Amino acid sequence: MGQVYDTITPALQRFIAEQPLFFVGTAGAQGHVNVSPKGPIGTFAVLGPTQVAYLDRVGSGIETAAHAQADGRITFMFCSFGKRPKIVRLYGQARLVWPDDDAFAALAAHFDDALFATPGHRRCIVVADLDRVSDSCGDGVPVMTFEHDRDNSDRWARGLQRKSPTGLADYMAANNTTSIDGLPGVPA
Structure with missing residues (x-):
């Protein structure tokens, strides 16, 4: 049976740290909803009981960053692929901290130097202030190694x-300045 929590509990934080990856869901007010797998798990950090962050690295799209700037709604999902089924979802409002921002270095200290x-x-650090933390059974998630x-x-x-x-x-500049729906991505 699922449960809603006021904060990320120590048990939920341990569960999050044990998962090999996580998923991020975002959307603008209109257009496409985006769900992205993220990892390794070391790119995710619990900053406090109601605040998390992840290190967003350069990739083929810019949907999460564009949606964070346009709307801010974000959901993180962690699911167990082990024998004990469980899903944890973190809902909140996201903001972006770019490498040239004064806060970037302090936030970067939460991630592995490698x-x-x-x-x-x-590319940036996505910081989310959470307004809902929940778990559910996860019985529909397969067991995988x-x-x-x-x-x-x-x-x-x-x-x-190297090139x-x-x-x-x-x-x-060529691939991350706008989302698939034309929302602004990486600042020019």
Whole structure:
């Protein structure tokens, strides 16, 4: 049976940390709803009982950041793929902290230094103030065995940087300035 919590409890925080990935759902006032798998789990941090953040790295789209700027609504979902079924959802309002923001360095301290190994690969930090925390049974989630995190994104980013010191910035300028619905993404 599902339960609603006032905050992220220590037990829920342990559950979150044990999952290999998480999902982020966002939407603007109109247009497409976006759900993205995110990981590794080290890109997610619980900042406090009602505040979380994740390190958003450069990728093919900019939907989450665009929706955060346009509307702010965000949902995080963590589900167990192990033998004990469970789903945790965190609902809130998101804001973006860009690398040139004064708050970025302090927030970055919540993440593994290895995530910053490729200069420019971190796009922003998404911070969410939560207004609902809940769990549910998760009986519909299959049992699967985790093998390892993929390193494709890191290899891709390092390859762009090897080709040109501005490789990632050039990629973002070409691919991350607007969402699929035309909402603003990465600042120009």
